Amino acid sequence: MSNPTPNFQPQNPHMNQSYQGQQSFGQQSSGSGSESVEIPGKGTRTLASIGQRALARIIDALIAGFAGGIAAVILGGIIGAIASASDGSDAGFGLAIIVTGVGILFIAIAGLVYETLMLARFGATLGKMAMKIKVVSLETGETPRLVNAALRFALPGLMAIIPIVGSLASLACWLSPLFDGSGRRQGWHDKVAKTVVIANS
Template sequence: MSDEQSQRGRWGQPGTSQGPGQLGQPGGQSRPGSGPAQPGGPHYEGKPPPPPPSGGGTEDFGTGPYGAPGPAGQGGAEGGPLPGMPPLASLGRRLVARIIDWLIIYIPMALITLPLVDTDDYNTVGNWGTSLLGVLVYFVYEALMLTSRGQTLGKMAMKIRVGMLADGAIPAGGPGWIRAAVYSLPQLVYCLGQLFWLVNVLFCTWDRPFRQCLHDKAAKTVVVEAH
């Protein structure tokens, strides 16, 4: 079974099905001694109906894993690639959200560290230290915001959010920190880090069907519209 087929089962499609010949289904037979089946469903004499099968069913995602109605088969044009998933966030809104976050972090950082910056020679310890500080502050800011509510201030402004690909939950704990780390920390590696960052942020432009960047794939997250 492919990964996408496996995901579809978790996004609200029934994981088990009942074939013909079972009690109360067309072609089925009543249990001996139980009398004829009653209209509207099977007849269970003196016994409660059996519980639904566990695992893979729709009981956990009755309203869709992202909180929106999500009966099986309603992915695609009016929603995300999987049933119950809201539409994927557009690349333009994701970019503007990043720009807002950069401005929120780096404008105050520039004002605070300006006395330490040597404009005549950028290859100084002071300049390198301010760059390191900026990357670490952005990393911690994003990780804390994602693990607490699945949105940074920029994403809140653009009405998009990050959710776990499997069920739409907030990426609390490890996934949120992993996502933030893969986005920010490689920039600390001179030259190669910047190259990786560029490939990372552009990856969502050709990734299908979830438009994930590399930091999304590492954390198993997806960016969708927020309701």
């Protein structure tokens, strides 16, 4: 009676190494990659998506538009009263232009104050709160300082006043997270303010 021959098949160590390497590579590629950012002392945080940021900006624009509409009604009433009192004189027209300029400046300052104070206090505007995202300092992971929050909003605002190309430059600034090469989805305004936008967990 002969002993049964064990079913032995030699294994190729190179095949095992190759399989393990493929498995390791697959695990790495399924990680968050550019979807997250490492913040000193805070660990890895998930980045806000471009869609979340865009919707938050739209919500804030609607809020600003509502406030601006109220201001426009008030301003229109003032201009109408001035025009009626001046009987169309040049002085009345000049005064109406001045009032209009002051009104536009007031709306711009109100937007700057709104965004700056909200970011410095809560790390988010009403639009960002609705989309559950937050602006934090890339260096500390905390809400940005007042000056950084102001810089973040002021950069596209200052671009907008450039003659002829200002509106396009401002739009490019808001869209700049789309082509950020750092992997942190930082817009030009984020880079200036040293901030990053994360999902608010």
